Amino acid sequence: MTEADKQSLLFIDGRWRPAADGAADPIRDPATGEVIGTVARAGESDVEEALAAVDRGFAAWRQFAPEQRAGVLDAAASILRSRAEDIARTITAEQGKPLAEARSEVEQSAGYFDWYAEEAVRDLGRTWTEGDREFTVERRPVGPVAAFSAWNFPASLPARKIAPAIAAGCSILVKPAEEAPGAAAALVDALLDAGLPGTAIALVTGDAPQIARQVIGSPVIRKITLTGSIPVGRELVRLSAEHLQPLSLELGGHAPVIVLPGADVEAAANALAGAKFRNAGQVCISPTRFFVPHEDADSFAAHFAAAAGRLKVGPGDRDGTDVGPLANERRLAAVESLMEDLRETGARVLTGGRRVASLPGWFYEPTVVVDVHEDARILTEEPFGPIAPVLPYRSLDEAVRRANAVEQGLAAYVFGPEAQARQVAARLDAGMIGVNGTALAVAQAPFGGVKSSGYGREGGTEGIGEYTVAVYTQVAG
Known part of the structure; x- marks a missing residue:
């Protein structure tokens, strides 16, 4: 058989x-x-x-x-x-x-x-x-x-x-x-x-x-x-x-990323783009909300969008493909609904934001958005798809508060100088925390979350x- x-x-x-x-x-x-x-x-x-x-x-x-x-x-x-x-x-x-x-x-x-x-x-x-x-x-x-x-x-x-x-x-x-x-x-x-x-x-x-x-x-x-x-x-x-x-x-989760003052913005953006759009964003520990110091937000968003735009979308069995399709029509509809809400609430799309019309399956472009309204659904709903909001903050207290302000608490990430990153990590409500890295799912470590x-x-x-x-x-x- x-x-x-x-x-x-x-x-x-x-x-x-x-x-x-x-x-x-x-x-x-x-x-x-x-x-x-x-x-x-x-x-x-x-x-x-x-x-x-x-x-x-x-x-x-x-x-x-x-x-x-x-x-x-x-x-x-x-x-x-x-x-x-x-x-x-x-x-x-x-x-x-x-x-x-x-x-x-x-x-x-x-x-x-x-x-x-x-x-x-x-x-x-x-x-x-x-x-x-x-x-x-x-x-x-x-x-x-x-x-x-x-x-x-x-x-x-x-x-x-x-x-x-x-x-x-x-x-x-x-x-x-x-x-x-x-x-x-x-x-x-x-x-x-x-x-x-x-x-x-x-x-x-x-x-x-x-x-x-x-x-x-x-x-x-x-x-x-x-x-x-x-x-x-x-x-x-x-x-x-x-x-x-x-x-x-x-x-499931809705993993925040806090990029710290003093972080290498370009390196962080490139690393996080790879993590965010892996499996077309359909990863429960995927980074989903990107909190960046106000003074670095534009630079981070530009590097992040550039990295996302370089990813090749296509069938998974095709050589060179970085991002495959969404797994089913339900996910495609859910992602399109989140994107519609972002547009209606005033978000600005830096890259992506559309279904891939040239391909017959359930493909969606890697998407980076800015100017996200505080009432946008993507800030509370797990996107489980290739949409990434970049969110500026003015103080670390604000970043931590917003990072923790969701019902999910599976994973979280901090990027920046290690000593400060460890201190911020200790304040995050999550079952798993990555500092300057995103590879959390390993056999020898416990996988699971807190809250909902x-x-x-x-x-x-x-x-x-x-x-x-x-x-x-x-x-x-």
């Missing part, structure tokens, strides 16, 4: 198969809008079978020694790397990002498997004695996990949920985004080829709200993890109340703890 076949199927109870009723939905290439495949639409009976399978799978997988779990993850990482080119091309075809970014995402996914192979064998418990009593605290797997991931990173988002769950001894039911299921199917396939029992993992696709209600309503599921929007996160919290399932929620950006962490030592429960035993002498 080819990878293309698997992306159109469900993986349930150890086998790839279509939905019981044969239902399927189209997958479209964002660069053309054309249908390039189908994805199975799981029905109620499919989901029930998947739940029963991971329930049995947990009973078996939790008995495997930590060294065995580590071996599966280590082997799966090697398999992913051996298949990296095929997986990257699937990502580009389904999601749109340039091939170079897709290849990097596959490597990042393998890195999560590497990291949690090591974490699987670490002893997270402790033992001590007091008199004739022995006290032991051990970390046990929490149970079957339901994992919901988004389309913007269709390999690395599910990878950083699957890897710690498997390392901890949990089974997992994965619900990837139906727009781009192929990478998640490749992760499952790599794990199976590495020796993971077929009942320890399931993959279902289809109507997300229907699947969420059924999965979270099941007493089988003992843990929920989501990468998605704030409204979806709130709905999952409500659904989980009946069974009191713990959640890890990464619900959610709670719980993925990555780092903290990540595996999300999939365990502390069990305390006392033995009297």
Whole structure:
């Protein structure tokens, strides 16, 4: 069976198969809008079978020694790397990002498997004695996990949920985004080829709200993890109340950048343009609001717009492409709506600001705007697209206040002299902060936010703890 076949199927109870009723939905290439495949639409009976399978799978997988779990993850990482080119091309075809970014995402996914192979064998418990009593605290797997991931990173988002769950001894039911299921199917396939029992993992696709209600309503599921929007996160919290399932929620961000007085304005503008327009701005930790000293704002904006204008927009599989299409028509409509609001409220466009009419897919130009009104929607709504507002400030207190004045608190960035940048970073309400750099998503560090950006962490030592429960035993002498 080819990878293309698997992306159109469900993986349930150890086998790839279509939905019981044969239902399927189209997958479209964002660069053309054309249908390039189908994805199975799981029905109620499919989901029930998947739940029963991971329930049995947990009973078996939790008995495997930590060294065995580590071996599966280590082997799966090697398999992913051996298949990296095929997986990257699937990502580009389904999601749109340039091939170079897709290849990097596959490597990042393998890195999560590497990291949690090591974490699987670490002893997270402790033992001590007091008199004739022995006290032991051990970390046990929490149970079957339901994992919901988004389309913007269709390999690395599910990878950083699957890897710690498997390392901890949990089974997992994965619900990837139906727009781009192929990478998640490749992760499952790599794990199976590495020796993971077929009942320890399931993959279902289809109507997300229907699947969420059924999965979270099941007493089988003992843990929920989501990468998605704030409204979806709130709905999952409500659904989980009946069974009191713990959640890890990464619900997006609206990352401020504070450029400090004394910063190298041109260097900062060039670095931030690359970070902002990566994946067409569809990155939850993307810098989205650029606060610059009033006296430097024009110079920064000019360099930033020039850097944005040099980026080559085109299909992700075309040589030299820097910025691919938006992933779906919904994102294109949302970006156009934000741009319309900016124009109506008086913003001035330095570069971009239009759909790319010469290309057939969902392309939008890298856009830099200035003179942004304080009521513009882009200052409070996560843009999740290639629009960047440059916002002058007159004091650092003002910059920090405005940076923190949103409900999201996932990532933030500070550029400028290091000593002062560290001081400003300490005042920002965010779960992750970059000083003079933007590469925050690494396997060895915790990924997550504060405020409405959610709670719980993925990555780092903290990540595996999300999939365990502390069990305390006392033995009297």
